[in-house]
Amino acid sequence: MFKRKSLSLPYILFILCGTVIPLLAILYYAMVDKSGHFTLANLAAIGDPLHLKPLLFSLLLAFICTAICLLLAFPLGLMLRRSGAGKKGFVIFLLILPMWMNFLLRTIAWKILLQKTGVINAILNAVGLKSLEIINTPYAVVLGMVYDFLPFMILPIYNVMIKIDNSLVEAAYDLGASPFRVMKDVLLPLSMPGIISGVTMTFVPSMTSFAISEILGGGNISLIGNIIEGEFLRGGSRNVGSGISMVMMVFILISMALLNKVDKNGEGAVV
């Protein structure tokens, strides 16, 4: 219709200055030392246990967080799917609304709820149960991550499930399939695009978050995000920080590639 490619020039400028050059900048800083000479020391810095342990621990917590979110969101999607499409708008409204309270504040609210003298423990003690002492431990960090990223798992799964034609499910039952087979051969494959996109949207942020571990870990828990933040903002070396970020991106790409192998049809669009 319009024959003016030049109209997208300002946007191309933004892509160049805001995406392409910055990514090349990380690559450059990762490959040079402070005086600008080529080195591989920044990339090798990941071998330092001070960096390697947080990287592996972040991977572990991200896997756990993603798995819990999936286990919570999948049954929820099934239940909401059956409760009628008329409520679709309202369900999405209820899922998006919490995001209008600043996510740092919501995470800090968990700190208040979980602390030793907090509300949750007061209730537990009142009914005669032992106190839950998970604040400043990895358990609290995982809880915070699950809390913050659960909507990003629920939304894509719900969006895909609500579109599944119920006659397919009925047909499977009519042909004598057990509930388990209906799940395995009908509902699960049809929900796969939503699951893949939900897993992506949960895994990457939980792998790289630093604020949640800082708030709910009480400064005791060092994830790879905390290491990178320290290198850049708390007197570390930008070069080492860039090197570690590069390695972290490689780990994310490997995880994503594994995920894409599961998603054979490549239907898992993120947006």
Place this chain on the structure above:
Amino acid sequence: MKKFGKYLYIGLIFFFLYLPILTLIVMSFNDNERTSGVWYGFTLKWFGEIFQSQDVMEALINTLVIAVASAAIATLVGVVACVGIMAYTRRQRTLILQLTNIPLLNAEIVTAISLMLTFGMFGISLGMGTILFSHICFCLPYVILNVLPKLRQAGSSTYEAARDLGAGPVKAFFSVVLPDIMPGVATGFLMSFTMSVDDFVITHFTRGAGINTLSTLIYSQQKRGIRANMCALSTVIFLVVLIVLLVRFFLTGRTTADKTVKGGT
């Protein structure tokens, strides 16, 4: 019994999602300067103190100015870019869409440090300008991905008809094409605004010393406990958004219902 279990499960998930919000709302009525798990009695004074606290007001204004400006600029640049992209060949379009997806797929902290390094490399000192530029960059994909499909859907026939009837390209765009793609433009703008208001990571790395948005101010307070006036402000923002969304939901909910009834008869 099965039904009861189902509603219990749905209820528990939503309880989990709303429990911290309830906590923060309760804390903004608590008569204690910093948030804690202890109840000191009911007060409304923190709501009055929102406007007296200079750093909170400054952070609020910064947050809103950055959000409005970055959403507006991203929408303008993005819509114009989409018109240009329509003229691209298939290969060019694929390339630019892949580049558009990078900020969405990339880890936030990597985007943030990459921008911080670039500003450093070119000797640009960190401040409002760098925050604004960074926010425009991560808002643009939301505009492009909402507007481009609408533009393709709209097709070129109405635009060409307008041109044949004597309208100039600009007039034809504003009076024929823009109304068609308006829902996409509005969604892109609103998503950009929301992302900008809620952003912490990118602002954290690209702000200069002394400049705070609400997110960075909250983060700087988190160790010693959040000030109660911050909770009060968040409660006000949350309730305003709740009311706006509820009104919108019931209005649009009704109109779509009307449409389906009409479509049925």
